[in-house]
Each structure stands twice: as structure tokens, then as C-alpha cells.
Amino acid sequence: MTTPGPLVLVVEDERPLRRFLRTALSAHGYRVEEAENAAEARIVVTTQSPDVMLLDLGLPDADGIELTRELRAFTTLPIVVLSARGKETDKVDALDAGADDYLTKPFGVNELLARLRVALRHARPPAAQADSTFEVGPLYVHFQRREVRVAGREVHLTPIEFKLLALLATHAGKVLTHRQILKEVWGPQYATQNHYVRVHLAELRKKIEEDPARPRLVTTEPGVGYRLKDRLDD
């Protein structure tokens, strides 16, 4: 390990979870800074400039969503929020407030590493993307030529479907909420028309997925949004 690994700020009030995160992350070459509450987190963010932040939404001294909004005012630091199952609205709120992704507790170490990896990748300034392409599994997207191929076969998408796919592809590996998608593809005035996204995504899946009822490329995060895989699991 010649270069020091990325610095992860873990904001979590439960000691056992902090211990697990510290151990697991250190073992994978990350440097770890810990904060027990929002106040400590603010100090670390401003003094140590961490590369990514794991933020528990249930902090004792502040609302995680508020903290996210507050930090977003001055930093693009990637934030991955940790939340319990059944709190889908909290997750959506956090994502809409500027968080980059979320993890549902309890989570495995592989899931954690995957999220951090994606968050760190998206934090880097995008290389001249205008000319770039995206590839995952059988899917190939050429942004500038508006070209989409599945298993080498060219697929014809409507303009909306292409915008949708392009948006997901630029954020590959990251979850996008319905609202974020609606704002980007349709415009802010459509921000509550969730079924637009659902219907057009179903059309898109029909064209790019092998079995649209068992999607492998674009997965649904129920109650939160969609995620285009940046690598296939199997």
C-alpha cells in the first residue's frame, strides 16, 4: 500500500457499528475517521476534508437530513446515508437533500464497499464525458451518437427513453430518486409525477432487459428510485 487510501468519515452514534465499520474499512485500505454526532462530524468535515462520509440518519443531536442539506451548501463531499428498513421516505428525503446513496441496515461488507466505490468514483470530476461511452454486461451506450446496443444489437429508443438511460448511465451504480429523474428528464414541474418514470422505465426495460420482470441492469429500489448497475453481480 504505497498511497494512503481514501479517508472515510464514519458518523454513527452506535459504538458496535463504528467498530465494525472501522475494522472492515481499514482491512480494505480505507483510512477511517469517526464522529459520534453531528457536531463532531462538522468539525471533521471542515478540518480533515474526508473523501467520503458514511452518515447515520438517526443521530442523537441532529437530523441527518438537515446535516446533509447543511453540508451540501459548501461541499460536494460524497455522502452515503445509513438507515433502517421501512424508512423509505427518510432515504428519499436524504437523497433529495443531496446525499449520494444509501445503505439499509443491516448491510454486508460487500454492499458497503460497492457503495463507497461508486460514491468515490462519482466524486471525481467527470472526464470529458461528452465523448465517452458506458458499458455494463450486454449494454453499450454511446452518449454523443445516442447509440444503444444490447449484446451487440442496436436498440432504438425514444428520445425520453434515451434521456432516461443516459441519466442512469452517467450515475451508474448510484440510486436516483423518482424526483431526481423527473427533474432531469422531464423538468422540475413534473417532480411529483412518479408514474411517468415508472411507465417509461418499463418501456426501457422491455428494450434492454432480457426479462423485464427480472431486470438485471436497472434495478428497482422500492419506494426510493432506480439504480443502473455499474457491474453485474454474477
Place this chain on the structure above:
Amino acid sequence: MTDESRPDPDALLRRVQAEEQREKRARLKLFFGFAPGVGKTYKMLENARELRASGVDLVVGCVETHGRYDTAGLLLGLEVMARKGVEYRGRTLREFDLEAALARRPAVMLVDELAHTNAPGLRHEKRWQDVLDLLDAGIEVHTTLNVQHVESLNDVIEQITSIRVRETVPDALLDRADHIELVDLPPEELLVRLKEGKVYLPDQATRAAESFFKRGNLLALRELALRVTAQRVDVDMRAWREAEGVRHAWAAAETILVCVGPGPGSAKLVRAARRMAAGLRAPWIAAFVESDARPLSEQDRQRLDEHLRLAESLGGKVVRLSGSGVARELLDYAATENVTRIIVGKPTHLRLRDLVRGSLLDELVRGSGDIDVHVISGERDEAPPEAAARSGHDQHRARDFGFAALLVTAATAVGSFGRAWFDQPDVAMLYLLVIMLVAARWGRWPSVLAAALSVAAYDFFFVLPLYDFAISDVRHLLTFAMMFGSGLVISALTFRIRLQERSARGRETRTNALLALSRELAVAPDAARAAGALATHASAVLGCPATVFVPHGDGPARAAAVAGMPTSGPQEQGVVDWSLEHRRVAGLGTDTLPGAPVLAIPLLSGPTTFGVLAVEPPASLTRDERDLLDAFARQGALALARAHLAEEARAAAVHVRAERLRSSLLSSVSHDLRTPLAAITGAASTLRDDRDRLTRPQQEELEETIVEEAEWLERLVSNLLDMTRLEQGGVEPRREWIPIEEVVGSALDRTRRLIDGRPVTTNVPHDLPLVFADPVLLQQLVANLVENAAKHTPPATPIEIEASADDTAFVVTVNDRGPGIVDPERIFEKFYRAGRNATPGAGLGLTICRAIAQLHGGTLTASNRPGGGSSFRLVLPRTGQPPEVTP
């Protein structure tokens, strides 16, 4: 009954407290007279001198001697405070110096002329306010007051003297006075003193003095002053009576009872009662006794209501009594209310009727005992009573009489032309038929006319000598008499039948209204619906706004259901709250707050008040309407009571279920939580302590155990939480329009580790309409079904998911080829586990599935498939129209 002789403990307590307070607070002594010049100031000063002589610290605050030497002489030897000079319109007014008086703080202070208005710029506008300050400071005050300055008598004084007295003193000061000393002087003497110039009159009064100091006026004023003092004595007397437990009536004050009926003379009785009451300054009551034996006709009721309304508008209290003996009821009521005078109308009917029915007047007078009975004549100038009564009874039009005459003419014509075939008696029968027809069709008086005409025509045209009213045969007289008599009897009978019919029709309307209400109440599932039905029906029947109020903690009643557009001001709320609190009818047309535009009827059932039905009729309700409303209120109260009971029972059932759930939860959880915890603890501690002795595969197995058991624990806890939330009804589905395909997809994604290596087929047509459901819950439902299939079937057996839709519902089925289901219903029960050797689980997954299905108004059922395996079928109703999606 023995209790009644014992004093009410509350009253006793009040009296004791009042006495204690009176002893503590400063005394107020009032020298009270009926006119200026009777010698109040003189009397006060005399009294003061006696006190001073006995060593009391007494100061004269202000006394107007009006330059009279005899009065001024009494001031000698008394301490007199300097007056305060106040400039007002170029004059210096010498006013009572309150500040100095308070600073001096004597035991007793004399302040003359309580009703005096202070000069502008002083602390108070009125002198009586100064006096109150003195009393508050603990200084005993002696003061003077004339009867015309008493606030409540202001109107009366004006009536008597035609002089409006502007300087008034609130009655509360009279009540506050510990001692009122009446200074009296015969009017004749006063007039002499006036002539001698011994009475001082203020400038502005001089002009009016002439009309004021008339002997008649003075007599009236004197009587008033005496009465005020007497009333005051009466109050003291009552306090004494309460204290001593004296119960029987002691009529120091008057109470008047006037008997009101539907007769036109009653209005005059009401007015007479009011005048008498005003003269006596006594409360008065207008009473009506509804006789069980003789119900009133519709018109009578209306007139009676008018009379009672008149009584109310004139400030009388209105009571409706009922019973068979009118006199008895009146006298009983009079006894309970300490009535001293009863006013009844002079009988206008024939003496004969008294012989038959008994005389009310007679019974009243005989039974009245101490009570005076005043008999007043009916009002002649109002309207001819008979005519008024008749026109009220049957509204006959001239046309009706015309028809009667026409029919008689027709009968005559038929009789004349058919003379060849008819006998004379036949013609008589024909006339009888006509009389009957007229009676049936047009009522009493046209039929009487028909009878008279018939007799005349019969005589003229058919009885010898013909065309002459003379009668040759005496037998015909009998025929005439019988014809006329039959006609009258028939018409009377018909009239009664019509009355009965009318009241029957009214009853039918009421019964129908009640029936409609009770039908709706019977199906009302809860109190809110019952209240709604009650308000709606009351409003519909009366054609006015109606509101049902329910008790709301300790605060004012809350409207539970509203029909129409009621005004809801503080007055209405006051009526409603009073009715709710006192469990009695209040508002419009009642004894309490009769001036309010709203009538409030409490909804009582047993000891509980479930609410108040408030209606806002445009005018006072008729008796029938009131009866109907009362019936409505009873029905409503019963329905509300039932709804409350049902709600209580439901709450109890929920409680029992919750208790049962908690106990089974405990037993299940204690086992299901401990097993994986034991496995995790064992595996983890083995890894920590004995790692060196374990082979690599052994280590991996232990690690796998820890992960698996922990995941299982997580699922269990999640399920428990979900179950609890669903059970408690705390889950509100966040419905959105979603493709079923997406639900299936995310469910399979979530369970992908469990179904790894199995053939999973999905048959979800791409063109299915959107379903309106909670995406998270629906995904959880499908995922649980898939997980259930995966757990209960051998590895590598297939799982099939199908979705379809028709016009009314969506169907999603999850099928497997496992061992099937033993009991397709019990598997949805909480903590049910299929078979001993089944994969352990808390037995909650399917329960949650069904709860979610029900939350969406759908069903979830299980069945065994032909050819082996089980099938779970979710049916969701199609609700609403999916929104359009523009490209």
C-alpha cells in the same frame, strides 16, 4: 319526605359564608326615601350624632343641608370634611373629597346622596363608586337614596311620573346594603313641607317639580319605596327560613299564575297577568293544561302557541302541564311555585256545560286555599270570538256553501221530476243523502246549511200544501225535525272523522319521519354517522338548520354533525352547553334562555348525556313539531348509546386481541430469538477461543452459521415490527400508480439469494394496467410469498409468478411444486408453522402478506395445485382510472 324539612347543606354553607363575609367587610347603611324632602339626611345625621355620642369615630364626608337650619344644626359637633373645589363651566363645584376621606379613614363616614353624579375630572363618574371605594377600604358608610334612583325601577318611575331619571344607582348597591332604613312621610305632609319651601329642588328639577310632586305620583312612589324595602325584608326572611328549615310557603313576594287556553280571550288574560305582575313587580307564569280527555285541534294548537309566545314575549315563564284534571294540575303546580294569585278567564260557555263537565272556575276557587283567584272577562274588542273560533276551525269558503245549496237544488229538481216514481219518504231520503254528501265533502257548516235548505225545500216543494211553507200535517214537523237533526248529527260525525283523519295524517307523517330516521340510525355504523342521520332528518322535517353537538372534554360542546347552515354564535353555544350540562331542554320556546334563536334538546340515555340536538327554526315550534323532535332526540340518543357501546366493545376486543398477540409474541419471540442468538454466540466464541484447533472448513462453517443466523434474526425482528405496525393500524398505504412488473421484479431482486439455483418463471404481460398500491408494501407482499415458497419447497423445484388483470381486479399468483399446504386457512394465522420439520421461522410472513392485501382492499388465499405444490393468489380490486402518461 322527611329530608325536605332539613335545610339544604349547601344553602346553609352559603349563608354561613355570607355572614362571615358580611362581618368582615365594611357595612353600608342606606337611608331610603320615596322623594326629596322626606327627611333622609336629617335622619342620617340624627343617627350619626347618637353614634358620635357613643364614641364612634365618625366623619361627615359630605352632606347637603341645602341651607336648612335644622339640618345644619345637626352637623354641629360632628367632624365635617372640607369639600374639594372643582372648576366646571365657570363654576366651582364643591365635591366630596374621596382621597382625603380615604386618607382620614374613620370608622364611619357619612356620604349624602348616593345617586349624585360627580363633576368631571374626579376619580369616579358617580358617587356610589366613591362609596364602594370607601367600603373596600373598610370604612362603614351611611348614605341616602331616593326610590326613583333605583336602576331597575327606572321604567316604572317614568311611567308614573313621566320624568326620566338620569341619575341611577345599580340595584347591586341595594343588595350590598347591610341595613336599609326607610324614611317615610305621608305625602300630604310632604306637600305641606314643599309649600313651605322646606324641600330643596335642584335647578333642572324645578321645572318638572310641578308634575312630580303630585299626590298621585307621591303615593305611587311611596308604595314603590315600601315595596323595595319589603322585598329586601323578604330576602332576609328567605335566608332566615333556609337557616331555620322552614319550608311551607311564606308569600312575602307575589307570584302570579295565569291559565291560558286556545280561546281568543286568553291573549287578554296574558296581558292582564303581565300588568298585574308589573304592578306587583312579581314574577308571573303562563300555564296551559293539556287535557288527556280532549285533545286540541290543529287550529287550537296554533292559537295556543300564539298565546304562549305572547306570554314569553311579555316576560312570563311558560309551562305546559298535562293531566286529566285541569284545576288539579294547576293547583298542584301553583303550590310548588309558591303562586299567590291565579288569573282565569270568565267562562263564556253555557252553564249547561259546567253541569256536564264540571266547572274549572269552581274547582279552582274551591281548591285554591290561600291563593287568590282573579276572574277576568274575555276580550270583546279583539274580534268576535265565535267567528274567530269558527273561521279557525273550518275554513269554509262561500263556494262550499254554494255547492251545498246547488246540491240541495239538484235534489229538489230530481225529486220534482221524479215525482211520478218517488214516494215522499224517498225524497226525504234523497235530501238526507245530499246532507251527508255535503258533510263529507265540505264539512260541518255547509252541511248545516244543506240541512236547513233541505227542510225548507222539502216543505215547500213536496209537503202539502205545495209551494207554501205552511204545514198541513203535524207529522211533517217530525219529519223536518228528524231531517234537520240527522243532518246535524251526520255533519258533527263527519267533522269529527275529518279531525281524526287530519290528526291521523299528522301522526302518519310523524311516524314516517320517525321510521325513516330509525331506519338510518339502525344501520349507522358509528356515533358520527348516527349524529349525521339525526341532524339531517331533524333539519329535513323542520326545514331549518340542525346540529348535533357532543360533549368535548370539559370544554364547550363540539358539533359532531351539521345539516343546513346554522349560525354558531356564543349565544347558541351557551344554550347548547347549558342543555348538555343540565340535561334539560333549553333555548327557543322553553323556560331557559327562551330568547335564543336555537332550541337545544339533550340526547339522554340512562344516566349519560350523549349530546345535544340543536335546531334553529324560523319561529317557535308547534306542539307536534316539538313532540316529533323529542321523539327524534330519544331515537338519536339510543342510537348514540348503542354506537358508544359498540365502540367500547370494539375497543375491548382490540385490547383482548392485543393482549393475546402480546402473549403469543412473547412465547414465540423468546424461543425464536434465543435459538439464533445461541448459535451466533456459540459459533463466535468458538472462533475466538479455539481458532487454532479448527480446520479451515470448520472455521468457514462457523462463520457461515453466524451470518445466516444473524440474517434470520434480522428478518424475524423486521417481521415482528411490520406485524405490530400493521396490527395496530398504524400503516397508511402510500399508494402510487405502479406497473405490476416492477413489483415482481423488485420482489425477485430482494429474494434473489433465496431463490438462487431454482428455475423461476415469470408470466407478467407487459400491457397490464398500472395498479394503485403502496410500492414498498406490495413488493414486500410478493417477496414474502416468494420467500415462503423458497423455504417450504425442496431446492431446485420451480417457482412461478403470474400476473393478470380483468376489468375489476388484478390477480398475482405465486406457485410452487412443493409438498402443498395442509391447512390453506390456518397458514395465515400468526405464529403458525407448517409442520415440525419446516424451516424455522416466526410464522409471521404470510400473516403480514394477508394484512397488506387487506390494507389494499384485496384478498390473499392459498390452495393446493393439481399435480402437487401450492398456489398463493392475491386479488387486488382495480380502483380509479390510471393517469395519462404523455410521452
